[in-house]
């Protein structure tokens with residue numbers, strides 16, 4: 001069996017070591033595996049054999065050191081890192097070139113632990129070979145690494161098969177013709193020549209250096225060189241060079257490095273809070289992995305179609321010259337994009353600008369200037385790339401690589417810039433969202449203000465109409481026809497008022513302006529109040545007038561159950577539901593009440609009216625939905641009551657629903673959480689109110705009101721009480737009057753006033769006379785009004801249109817001093 005066969009058979013799993021004196025010149029990967037060494041090259045043989053079993057060490061060493069030129073073989077044991085004993089079979093092929101001082105050998109080793117018992121196998125693997133230099137050449141020729149020999153001048157004298165394949169030249173071409181350094185790329189060639197020279201001159205023993213090699217067709221790849229001197233008869237004969245292809249390793253290293261860079265940059269982009277930071281981050285990082293480059297990062301403004309330099313590097317030493325050429329600092333240079341340039345930027349690929357700066361700057365910088373800049377900066381290649389996302393251009397970059405710089409890693413740059421595009425796009429969306437939010441908030445504010453103003457504007461004239469009509473009704477000797485007409489004015493006015501209130505409520509619920517005020521109150525008082533309201537309600541009486549026989553019942557658990565909720569809103573919901581029941585019921589009964597069930601209170605309103613089709617019982621809670629508009633027209637209605645009720649119930653944390661049978665009647669239910677009140681509440685106000693008399697001959701009331709009609713209304717309402725009335729039509733005058741007339745017992749203060757508003761005037765009056773009761777009157781029915789009045793120092797609050805009875809009752813309370 002000859003050497004070639006041995007190599008071919010053993011090459012997969014056997015260790016192949018080529019030694020030069022006692023240093024390893026080449027070792028294949030299996031060597032690491034068999035002898036457990038970390039490094040394969042440039043280590044001493046003793047490192048490889050340090051794992052040899054102590055009992056076998058002596059024999060192996062003497063075997064390796066033997067100068068015999070005969071092929072030998074030996075079996076010995078090694079101890080692995082895991083302390084496992086393994087049997088190794090090594091064969092040594094002395095391969096020292098003829099007449100050489102050096103001792104070179106090839107050692108083939110196989111792990112034979114598994115097959116040691118089987119002698120037959122061993123016998124089969126036994127080899128014999130002639131011990132000549134020829135055999136060494138055969139071995140090196142077949143080695144999977146690239147091996148070269150040169151003469152003392154560096155001209156190639158030998159090249160193995162692997163190298164021939166790799167460099168694509170054909171052996172005839174370069175033996176004795178080509179210099180080894182011509183296999184190294186232009187940019188590294190000088191460095192390599194210097195390195196080889198140092199080895200030749202024995203000035204260096206560094207044997208591992210990395211370069212970029214270049215093949216005949218121009219393919220470039222990373223290599224590591226291991227170089228030793230060769231001698232024959234003490235005379236230097238040239239260099240022995242082992243070349244390892246580092247492409248895969250370099251690729252893996254670069255890949256890992258770039259991957260780690262890109263994953264970090266993706267996170268970093270998320271933390272950058274503004275565009276400027278993003279552009280600077282892009283520039284700084286590009287500089288990191290493009291050496292010897294000029295980097296310019298631009299932002300692009302779509303509105304002005306210009307680009308502004310946001311980052312520039314690699315020009316520090318040329319700033320003055322650049323200023324001379326450009327006429328201003330490079331960073332102050334705004335670029336108007338040419339159509340051609342924009343196109344190159346819009347692609348999300350790095351593009352080589354073949355014409356150099358000329359192509360980039362034609363419209364901005366003259367050709368002559370562009371050339372001068374290129375020369376000044378010593379730039380060989382220009383790459384450009386746009387920062388693009390969703391077809392939108394956010395900016396771009398130009399990388400100018402100087403001659404002899406490493407080629408740029410376009411793939412990593414493209415991914416990185418892709419991330420930058422996402423970051424800038426996200427920032428733009430964020431900014432748009434913030435703008436949209438501000439606009440939405442502003443429009444919300446405007447909407448609420450509009451609703452408040454509308455409410456005020458509508459209520460003020462209505463106050464005049466209703467107030468005067470109410471006063472007319474109290475007149476003695478009024479003609480009965482006029483009385484009927486005035487009653488109709490009051491009725492229409494009230495419908496209009498409730499319509500305004502409904503619209504306001506819907507707007508408030510929608511604008512989330514409806515406030516819930518939870519307070520403790522006695523539930524049964526609320527039910528009683530409702531009963532008293534409806535037992536005299538026009539809708540109820542009217543039906544009775546026409547002999548519609550409806551029985552109004554209210555069912556409530558006994559006892560003073562106090563709960564915490566918003567009594568005003570509960571009342572509002574009940575009023576909506578009971579009014580509807582009265583509207584849609586001609587005969588039978590209307591029953592309302594509540595029951596408590598665990599932690600829930602269920603309120604209900606049942607009627608024996610016309611009922612609602614099953615498929616409409618959910619729909620009617622939507623705005624403006626009415627089951628039968630002709631019927632509704634008869635009863636009046638806007639289709640808003642149930643929508644408002646639903647909105648309010650939701651705000652009270654409950655549910656509302658309807659069960660109904662057409663022609664038989666409907667039941668409306670709504671729930672709220674049952675939160676018992678822990679404080680006792682006494683409710684004796686209504687009795688007091690009933691006992692009030694309205695004769696105030698000795699009292700003076702200051703009415704602060706700017707609207708003449710409204711003042712007339714109040715004056716008329718108070719006329720029969722004989723109270724003395726003083727009028728002020730703005731806040732400042734009100735203060736003057738309070739100072740001038742200490743006999744004033746009470747102030748009726750309008751809130752919206754010219755010069756100084758009612759709330760401010762109230763605060764000032766409080767400073768003059770803290771005891772003086774002030775009742776605010778306002779047409780602005782929006783939330784918080786009552787609170788604002790009380791805060792300013794008002795004792796109470798009355799809303800416009802003013803209800804005469806309510807006005808008199810409230811004044812009576814404060815005049816009586818209770």
Ligand code: ADP
Nearest residue numbers: 580581584611620626627637638639640641642
């Ligand atoms: P409105 O009563 O102002 O039309 P609502 O929102 O209060 O508006 O009611 C919506 C519709 O639901 C009514 O138009 C009517 O068709 C129906 N509806 C409400 N309550 C009853 C009821 N108790 N009986 C029959 N139909 C009712």
